[in-house]
Amino acid sequence: MIGRHKHCLGLADYSREEIVEVLDLAVSMKEVLQRPIKKVPSLRGKSVVNLFFEASTRTRSSFEVAAKVLSADALNWTASASSVTKGETLIDTVRNLEAMRPDVIVIRHSAGGAPGLVASRVGCAVISAGDGAHEHPSQGLLDCFTLREKLGTLEGKTIAIVGDITHSRVARSDIYGLLALGARVRVCGPPTMIPPGVERLGATVHHALREAVAGADAVIMLRIQHERIGDPLIPSTREYSRLWGLNARKAAEWLTPGCLVMHPGPINRGVELEPDVADGARSVILDQVENGVAVRMALLYLLAGGPEAAAEAKTSARA
Amino acid sequence: MNAAEIDRALDRLAAEVAARARAEDGEKGLAIVGIRRGGVHLAERLRARLANRIGVTPPAGTIDIALYRDDLDEKGAVPVVGPTDVRFPVDGKTILLVDDVLYTGRTVRAALDELVDFGRPRRVWLLVLVDRGGRELPIAADFVGTRLSAAPQDDVQVRLTEAGAAADAVIVTRRPS
């Protein structure tokens, strides 16, 4: 049961049953989001702190909305706004925040493993909103949720992930989640963007987009950063777009009619996705955003609720 | 209670509801909402009987009160949330809220809070198969199948064939102290 996980730091340690538990709960949460009054009192009196060391409007807002729908109080804390610039360490920052008795800390940080470090030092629950290139568990879960909702099941389905796999935490969480639910995963991109040993995670590697998407039930397009200085992985976004970008013609000729197109956002229109595909009939990108709130509600409900969570919060604040 | 007694109780309850609805001009606006999980099948059975009596099938829905509980910090694990499905507009309706056993009243309080988040009903009537006493909140049922006096260490269960029981029954078991 997911209850055995006090934190949500990554999907690599989640079993299939645990992932299904979160997805099933998210179904009910999504129903709440469709009511006229989008509020339930479940986490009334609880507080959720969004501790974001990396800029992010969408994920942060998504967690904020999720907390508020559950009637929890949400506090946003961004790195530039604060004492990090005055040289305060991560642990000190978190300890100070903890004195205000949050029930959940949602943290995004550029260093892989940072949420784990925080989790080892605080009493409340910690949810990772993305750490370096390591994991982005709530994104992985919402991608699985979206695909399960649209395809019925992920068992035996083929999903292709296209882009800079090496630097993508979304890709890793997606791989773990999709494999746990019985899907087959292909990763695709220029050889410079495929990390060594990715096959050992369970994905097959393709360099040609056409092959990677042939017969796939869904393709997840990742954002390409050309601004990587000092170690350029591609010569230009122009060439990347010609060879690995998805436009209407390639979609029509290479994708099966029912194949879905996903993207974690924000989209580099014209690079990995042309606007007509991003906004086209196969695209479930906006569903992903809606489902993101439901999935995050499920995570908050599971981690903030419960007697252990309450007891820990009380003792650690006193410590 | 045995199966035959439960059957007769439901017939009587349906008659009472129909009579009151007619008297207070609520027939057209009647809707039935079963509280998961105990009230769901009872709500279905009542719906069929009421349809016979008032000549029209009232809309029906199900609510799960897990997200509205007030005891999240006290229970063991975090409670499992089931589906809530209320597809008809709630405004102005006469809602017949149905559950199997009425005890502390907390479940009904949560159900009322949730119901009210869907809209503003004209009125809400509470129907339970068993009232076992032991209220902790000022909640009373408008329609009761049977009353019994149960001690705190008693476990009162309504078993129904739709839920897999061999036969309908109301069972009281005393837990060892």
Next chain:
Amino acid sequence: MADLLFIEGGRVIDPASGTDAVRTVVIRDGLVAEVAERVERPREARAIDARGRWVTPGFIDLHVHLREPGQEYKETVATGAAAAVAGGFTAICAMPNTRPVNDTAAVTELVLARAAAAGLARVYPVGCISKGSAGEELAEYGELKQAGCVALSDDGKPVMNAALMRRALEYARAFGLPLTVHEEDLALVGKGVMHEGAVSTRLGLNGIPGQAEDVMVLRDLALAELTGGRLHIAHISTRGAVRAVREAKRRGLPVTAEVTPHHLALTDEDLAASGYSTDYKMNPPLRAQDDVDACREGLADGTLDAIATDHAPHAVQEKDVEFDVAANGIVGLETAFPVCLELVRRGLLAERRLVEALTAAPAAAFGLPGGRLARGAPADVAVLDPAAEWVVAPERLRSKSKNSPWKGRRLTGRCTHTVVGGRIVHEEGRADR
């Protein structure tokens, strides 16, 4: 009516098929129809009398500087292609360090268009490893491959940035393009203008140690192992580099290498004997005798897969200056065969291996068509007279530039006919086509 060409009575040496015997090569409509012992020649067929001569697949040169676009005063695609076929080469790879460099489809297409117009040797363009050959950003390999490039190089310069070389090897894998690399560590090269050794001390010229080449070869072999990329070492010249490649091949690394005729034939002592002649100045420089010995052994045992000329034309004003400032490079297309044949005469190289190093091996290294006399394949053939003596008269060289250390010397061995796609594009003794 079929277009027939018979090449009769010659010793056909085709290493790819294992043929080394007197045969007649029949070419029909531009393709090799058959290679047979005795064939009846119809009256309307043209014939080349190849008795006493060698008949081989047309030579393939993986490393040629054609100087067009931008420096047409010293060579053009057309003149370079003419020099090629005069030397028995039916296909050449054009290096990208032109002006502008070949890092775009536009330049690649220009080179191909000029080659098509000349109608002589086939020209396979090589694209840049980095944009502008500046060694900072990857060039667009997808575009270059699509335009017709067969390999990538920043020749003329090393790729000093190891991270860029790593990414280049990785990225090129997506397109199946080999990287042909010019290996020298610029910091170790410094102001060197010749091989560092006893001779440079005597001549008082700044030297380039052989290790300047070795460290980069070792680095890139390691990167090739890391990335699984296709590495080809250009113009190897040191014993250290030869040893490194041999060891890497023994470990199973898919690396290939080339060596120039001049690095097989000349040493720094020859440079000294020439009296500071800039026709002996090139990069990598002429090395010591044991380096040359190592290269000869490496070629014989297959460590060095192919012979490639690094044909580097320069105009008089670029060479007729002090040794320190003279441009690096010599022309080599028209003298490659006789210079390498000398090794055969001295027992240092087998005939078959020589032919293989000029035909099947270069084709295999870059995945190029040709390099063999296969039935049904386009007929690219060279007819060579191993005994023909001739003097290298600068005015008779087809290349626009005459910077060769064999200028005015007598050489033995010459290409008499060259056939490309069934057309005779070179015939020694005939007026220039």
